[in-house]
Structures are given as C-alpha cells and as structure tokens.
Amino acid sequence: MIYRAEPGTLMMFNADNGITAVVSGNELYSLKKYLEAGVENEFIYRLIDLKLIPEEISECERQEILKEIENTESISAPLRSFAVPESIHIDITTFCPLNCPQCYKDTSKNIEMPFGKFSDIIDRAKALKVFQIALGGGEPLTVGNLPAFVKKVVSCKMSCTITTSGCGLTEELLDELRESGINHIQVSLNGSTKEINSYSRDGFDEAVSSLNILSGSSVQFGINWVARRDNVKDFENIVNYAKELKADNINILRYKPSVREDYGKNLLTKEDFNLLVAAIRKVRGIKIKIDSAFSNILCHIYGNRINPINCGCGAGRRFMMIDPLGRFKPCSHMSLVSEEQDMLQYWLNSPDIAKLRQIEECIYGDCKHCSYLKVCRGCRAICERLQNDINAGEINCPVLNRKEMV
Template sequence: MNTIWRSEKNMLAAYRMPGGHCIYVQALQLNQLGQWLETGESNPLVQRLIDDFGLPENPSQEERLHYITLIEATRTVSPPQRSMTAPEVINLELTTRCPLRCPQCYCTLENGRDLNPETAEKALEEAAAMKVPNINLSGGETLAYPHLDRLLRKIRALGMISSIAISGWGFDRERLRQLKAAGVDDVYVSLNGSTEAVNRLSREGYHEAMNALRLLQEDGETKAYINWVAREDNIADFPDLVKLAEAHDMDGVVILETKPDATMSIQAPIKKESLLQLAAYLKECRRQKDSMPVLVEPCFSPLRAELGKSFFFNHNQGIHRGCGAGRNGAALDVDGNWTPCRHVMTPEPYPSLQAYWLHSPILKGLREHEENRDASCEACELKANCLPCRAAGHGYQCSLV
C-alpha cells in the first residue's frame, strides 16, 4: 500500500494508493498521532491509519522523525488564501476531438487538437513533485487521444491515481485490456438517462455507453462509475438510472452539475422543486443499507449544501464545500496552458504548476469569492455552506434562489 502524506495548514492529509481514499488528520487528532509517535501508546485513530493508510505499526526512529516533521509542518505551511498547498486533483484536457454530436458541444472527430504528450508528462511530473494524488484525463473523447496509454503508464509510475471519462465510443474488450495493462484506475462512463430517449435530450452515444457498462460489468475488476449530469429534463429519470447502475454492478453514480455550453448558456436549468426532490431521494438512499453509492461532485454545491443540512448543523463545510477551482483543483488545457478547472476557460501560460498555483491572479480572484458574492448568494441562508460553480461566473443561476 502506497500513501501520499501531505502537510496542510493545521491538518495532515493522507491519500491511499490505489483506491484514492483520503483522511484529514486535524485538531486533537494531530495531538493523538503525535503522542503515539512520542510514546508508542496506540489509540483508535492510529489503528485506523495503520490498517487503512499504511502507517507503519512499529516505525523506525527515522520513520518517527519523518511523521513528526510532517506534523510540525502543519503549523508552519502557508498555502494561498482559502486553498490547499497544492491541488488534490489535476485534469488534463487530452483532446478536443469527439465522434459524437451532443447538443451544445462544439467538438468533432475530424477537426480538433491533441495535447502534446511531452507537455502532459512534464505536468504530471510537476504534480507528483507537489504530492498531487489524483489525475483526471478527459476530452473531447478521451479514447480518441493517441497517447492515452502512454500517460496512464506515466501516472502509474509516478504513484498517482488515474481516472478517465469515456462516452463508450471505441471501447471494446481489447481496448479495456489495453487500458488495464497501462494502469488505469477508475473509468467513468457518461450517461444522462436510463433510456435512449432521455439520454438523447442532452447526449448522443446511448448504445455505446450501455456497451461500455456491460463490458465493465463482465470484467469485474476495474472500478467503474456512471457520470450523470443533472438537468430539468432528466431529473425525474434519476431513480431509474440508479437502478440501471445497480443492474450493471457499477461502483457508484456521480451527479454532475450542468455547466455552461459553448455559448455560456445553461441548458435545461433545474428548478428549485426538482432539486429538492432530488435531495430528498438521495437522503432516502443514504438511509438504506447496501444502496448504490451516489456521489455529488463538489462544484454542485447547492445540492451538497441542501444534503448537508441537519437540525443544528450543516456538514457541507471546509475547503471541499463547493467549487474547487483554484482551491483544491486545477487543469491543463489542450494547448498546454493552466486553467482553474476544465470548465473555467481562462488559460494562463505559466512555466510550472507551482508558479501557477502560487501566483495566478485569476486563481486569487476565485479564492476571493466570499468577498464578492452575487447578491442572490449573499442573501441565501446556505451561503456559509455553499461555494457555487464558477464556470458561469456572475451569471450563475442557482436552483435554490
């Protein structure tokens, strides 16, 4: 088991490889870990770190000093405002080519660009040096990128987790075998409806996606998920999509918030009543034992804030409570420029990931959102527990407001 340990402000982050699980050791827990390192007296936290994150049960003196140094650094590190010392996830836009003709999308298979593989490998090396645990590979159509396997091998060699998003185009048993041999960790299949009719409202490629689900189920070894974009025209279908995921033995369903299209418009925006119904369904799912895991991406912050509500407290808080652009994530576009995320189109040609993370004025502006909220956000009762997607900027339309 390989674990990336990273000192953050007032907390120690541990990322387990493979698997991608993480834990944030903070406050009193840091004291518990430090006490064990000094005295050897165990406690439940230490036992969990030993069992799940590879903390050595009987550390050598050198190992003890290593972890003590990490803990001490949590008191001195100074990350940029409202962000981590480095991203937790980097997205590489591999290509703008795609064979599908989805509504609102500008990609084509014939006319498009590919990310230079040397540029991509340099970015991966920088990410590994900064202890970035997760790398997302996307397009366009990820499988249309000719150097995909090369980058997957690089990510595996650097000890990071790789995730690819696919439509199902070009995916067959042989391609899956090649991806596994290259070291792919997680595969996300894009599907916006349980039936072709519902899916066609926003995506093409229904049969290709269904074929991918069948092949991944047949394989049974690769972690596989469905990426589902929430829209007003497919939200009533979501329970059936979850049943479809269960029938194909998926590891989970990820709910994505709809992003602006090429004209910066939001298609089929969700109404408040629909979002609240979705939240109620998800709460019921969480109460059921052995239900299909349903994850909500952080940038769908209004839904996460609604789900986080309890009588006295809202659990959706901290740096992961919403949009992570420039806070715990960044992206490299197909031209080799850095952007806050794959949907915030503000490329900057910085010489390195570290220089971009520390000095970008665009990232600084995103990190100051709390001082520059829209009037509707400022008036919302959930504003302390919500950080809405910045892809639409001040044109963001929140379903709850």
C-alpha cells in the same frame, strides 16, 4: 501513500482506496509519537485499518512522514486553499468522435497533448505531492497510448481516473488500462433509454457497451449523469440501471451552458430540483456523488451541518485544470486560461485563482445574502457564462436561504 504538509495539518492519501485524510492537533501528535517511539493506540490502529499508514512501516516511510509533520509547522497556503492542488484535471485531447448537444468543449481543433508534455506535468505534480489526476478530453480513449499516460500517473503514486463517453472502450483496452493501474473509469450517460439520452448526448450504444464491459471487469466505475429538465424524471431508472451493473457510483453533474443549446430550455425548474433531491434521498445500495457546482443539493439535504471542506466550488481551492496545450485554468468550465508555465506559481499567484478565493467577499446578488454562502458559493462557471462575471450570484437558486429569514 502520499503524505503532504499543510499549515498545521498533515494530509494523507491512499490511491488504492481513494481515501484522503486530514490530521492535526492531538491526533497529529499521537501519530508522531507512534512514528518516533512506537506508541500504539486505537487511533493508530484505525489509521492502519483505513490503510493510511502501512501496518509494517519502513524506515524510509517513517522518515518521510516525520519530515512532512515537521513541515506542517512552517508551510503556508493561499487563502482558503490547500498549499498545492489536491487534484488536477487534465484534458489530454480535444478530439471527440461524438457530437453531443450539451457539450461545452471546443472540439473544432484536433489537439492531443504529447506524452512528453504530459510526463513533465506529472513529474511536477509528483514533486508537489498532488494526490489525484483526473483525465478527460474530448474523448481520452482516442489517445493512442493512453495506457502509458495512466502508467505514468500511477508510477508516481497518484490515483488516475478517466472520464469517457465509452466510445472506443474494448475489453483489450480495458485490460491494458487495468494493468497500467487505472483506479476508476467514469462513463457519461444521460438517459436509461436511447431516446432520453439523445436529447443531450450522442453515443448511447457506445456508452452502454462500455458499461457492460466495465461491469464484467474488476475496474471500479461509475456513471456521470447531467441533471436536466428532459431527463430528471429518468433518474430513478438510471439508478436502477447502475445498480444492476454494480457500478460504484452515479455522479450527478449540474447542467452548464453549452454553445450548442438554449441553456434556459433545459435548466431544472424548482419543481424538477425538488423532485431530484427527493429521489436522491431515497437511493440505497449505490453511492451518489455530486458535482461541486451542485453544492446547493448538499445544503438542501444537510443545511448548515455541512462541513465546508466537503462542499462548495473547489476551483482554485482544491483543484485546477490543464488543457491539451498545457495551459492552466481553475476549472474546465471557465474561460479563464493562463499562460503561466509553472504549476505552483499559477496556484499561488494567479489573479484568476485569487478572485475565486475571495468570492465570499466579492460576490453580489442573491448568493451574498444566502446563509449557505460559505459552504456553497454557487457555480462560478455558470455565473461567468451567463452574467459575464465570476462574482455574480446565482439567479433563481431553489435553495436560497436568506440570512434575514434564519
């Protein structure tokens, strides 16, 4: 487990089950009493059942948690953000053997992050008490000593996930990754048939092969599916396929601009969007996850009942990204790259990140007048690409709910 102080709040994370928790107020006091004097109650038993605190707690762990609880009184955090990133996305290579039409990454140069550099980043993340590391690329499976990367993360108690096209996954490699402690692998697939997948992605056979390998293993996995006009009607088939494989989830990603495609041609229409939401509502038997750029789907389903902590763009507020050269960005979809060397300094003081934290005040256009602004905020990366300004509001959002109409 990792325990980290935030202002007035203790955050807890268990890499084995992927649970992140936030404790404050009376509940934090209750935890403190348990740690100091052994006072048990149903809430403490619940924390134990959720595996957020060990059943048998060592003296060392007890002191560690108590110290973090004490720190909650003095720590500060930037506006609307955690004191340190909750998670970091790291692209460990730019190389990819595929040539997907929808790819937004620059794969013209073959750059791989040296293990030494990666190791330094992880050590720093550990010191800051980051909870999760998400590995991507390019195609991360092409990195020769990938299991060593995973092992490094896991040895620091953080969780480690990989997003992949599936290209290069063999049973042997999967075994090595499993033994290294990988928590989850997400495979990108945009269609239940080669034809549908090929409209936007390459490597259908490789993806299916890797999913079959994962299905027969004990490693938790899911499918990344980008919602587009040319595959939205195929969503139910993807769901059925994922359920057959016993995948943990389908993660629905919002389609983002790519240099290789005409963005407007494949963007979801309002009818497509509604079709997708209707299909999502019917899904049973598998978890559906949503890219935070698609927070408007959550707003559409739950309205203002949604809690801001579980909705809205997390770039610069919950997570940040590191490219293969070790440069920092708020999100891999944005062009805002920084030459800052120190992770914490970047998180606390980057002007790019500061802009993202002030979106509520600076945004203009439709989003400014939408009642869901505080919980959604649209996708800053898409607005940056299309309108050259991260403060621009979304255009033609199907969920726009003008405040004056509420």
